[in-house]
Amino acid sequence: MSVSSTKDPLDGISGELASSGGAFKATLLFFMAIACYNVAELVVMVLSTFRRWKGLYFWSLLLSGCAGVLPYTLGFIMKFFTQAPSNLSVTILSIGxxxxxxxxAVVLYSRLHLVICDERILQRVLYMIIANVFLLHVPTTVLTYGSNAVGEEQPAWVIGYNIMEKVQMTGFTIQEIVLSGLYMWETVLMLRICLVRENQKIMYQLIWINIAMLVMDLILLGLEYASFYAVQITLKGAIYSIKLKLEFAVLGRLVAVVQNRRPISIDRDINLYSLDRETTGAPDRSLASAGESVSSRTPFCAPATGYANGTHRNINLDTGKLVTMRELSTWVQRPNDDHC
Known part of the structure; x- marks a missing residue:
């Protein structure tokens, strides 16, 4: 199959690149190199930071890079730049x-437990992620194999894939908007009652990190609708690797809120309160057990001895979550102060 434009919707779908120019190929390889480098760096950071190698957050963060971004990128390297069998490269990149x-999405979902106590919301979010696996992943994968199969029906498969690719990109972008939107909304609510200035600063940083991640999703979506297929799918690996590193930055910010060394000694105990929004019957998911899962409600402010300015506000708080700083430090090691 021969195509002539880098904007052609068939560009790269069937295994061919519309442009054979060295600069174009170098750009694609540059995006792929960024993805591989970021994954290698992320693995080192995760394994050296987590003291307990367990839990949904830990494994979703690690596997998204090692078993996700890496094979996805390697699959497209085989597809575009080698003579590897089409089915082999498609299988590797599809798994990735x-x-x-x-x-x-699971990384974002596991982080939602830190700010949302309502089990109904969390359950619906999980159902959305599972539903999108069957509604978006499965048909796209079938069309991917069909588009790379040799035969008279290949053009029809490619057209179908081109349509489904836009559908799945839109669907997964909406999914991430929902996940990040819920997180930012709950964080803004916490900002209204948090009286610790340093913690407020960190929460603003969390909001901007999530906004940056959403902007990157919209960039990919724009490239897809502009039919820059080869650029979009190679840049996607780089962007997802950057988003995973930003997730790691979010984790560092969350730990910094709890392990703020200026007002609180590392060896002191602190009550971590959570907002009581009609969830008094919800199970206790304190960070005392966070070594096994980050699926915990980690409030961002309100020390055990009261607010910093000594004033009192009529806010319903659940005081049933007591976590020691020593227990938390067994879960995640706080980065050095000069890196925060």
Whole structure:
């Protein structure tokens, strides 16, 4: 199959690149190199920071990079730049795509437990992630194999894939908007009652990190609708690797809120309160057990001895979550102060 424009919707779908120019190929390889480098750096950071190698957050973060971004990128290197069998490269990149995209969603989902106590919301979010696996991953994968199969029906498969690719990109972008939107909304609510200035600063940073991640999703979506297929799918690996590193930055900010060394000694105990929004019957998911899962409600402010300015506000708080700083430090090691 011969195509002549880098904006052609068939560009790269069937295994061919519309442009054979060295600069174009170098750009694609540059995006792929960024993805691989970021994954290698992320693995080192995760393994050296987490003291307990367990839990949904830990494994989703690690596997999204190692079993997601990496095989996704390697699959497209084989597809575009080698003579590897088409089915082999498509299988590798498809496995990587599943783990990369849904793994990223699971990372965001596991982080939602830190700010949302309502089990109904969390359950619906989980159902959304599972539903998108069947509604978006499965048909896209079938069309991917069909588009790379040799035969008279290949053009029809490619057209179908081109349509489904836009559908799944839109669907997964909406999914991440929902996940990040819920997180930012709850964080803004916490900002209204948090009286610790340093913690407020960190929460603003969390909001901007989530906004940056959403902007990157919209960039990919724009490239897809502009039919820059080869650029979009190679840049996607780089962007997802950057988003995973930003997730790691979010983790560092969350730990910094709890382990703020200026007002609180590392060896002191602190009551971590959570907002009581009609969830008094919800199970206790304190960070005392966070070594096994980050699925915990980690409030951002309100020390045990009261507010910093000594004033009192009529806010309903659940005081049933007591966590020691020593227990938390067994879960995650706070980065050095000069890196925060």
């Amino acid at each position: 795509w599943w783990v990369m995209v849904t793994g990223q």
